[in-house]
Amino acid sequence: MSLDTQFTEKIEELTLADEDVPLVHELDLDKIPAGRISKLWVVLFEDALKPMTVPVIIAKGIIISGVISDEGYRPGPVVGMTSSLHGDEVNGVRVIHRLFQTELDPESLHGTVVAVIVANIQGFLAGTRGMDGQDLNRLMPGYTLHSSI
Numbered sequence: 001m002s003l004d005t006q007f008t009e010k011i012e013e014l015t016l017a018d019e020d021v022p023l024v025h026e027l028d029l030d031k032i033p034a035g036r037i038s039k040l041w042v043v044l045f046e047d048a049l050k051p052m053t054v055p056v057i058i059a060k061g062i063i064i065s066g067v068i069s070d071e072g073y074r075p076g077p078v079v080g081m082t083s084s085l086h087g088d089e090v091n092g093v094r095v096i097h098r099l100f101q102t103e104l105d106p107e108s109l110h111g112t113v114v115a116v117i118v119a120n121i122q123g124f125l126a127g128t129r130g131m132d133g134q135d136l137n138r139l140m141p142g143y144t145l146h147s148s149i
């Protein structure tokens, strides 16, 4: 398979029609198929109108470093990344797309890469840094009794 063909197939995988992208309430990496790139809408919460979701792309590799041992299946490390935690900062969206389109090959990947393409949907849609006057980057990871401010 030529590099061009591989690239075209990856583009097609990433440009599925919305109705073809599964909506899930929980991100269970054990249910994600290995050896391919998957797209999901992950539901954060539901209000009276519709679910609030975030778009997620996952590359789950098929290369396994260890064999099945007493410890069981060893799927490799999981790396997570986010973009647009500040809704008006959209450069990372393109970076994630390029990474998945041109750099990540699940057939030669050991482990899993999970990318939340737009972490702050409300800020992204409004073109604002935060949401409801809050800066998510100052609230996370947060503390039990107060924010990180």
Ligand SMILES: [Zn+2]
Binding pocket: 085, 086, 089, 137
């Ligand atoms: Zn920022």
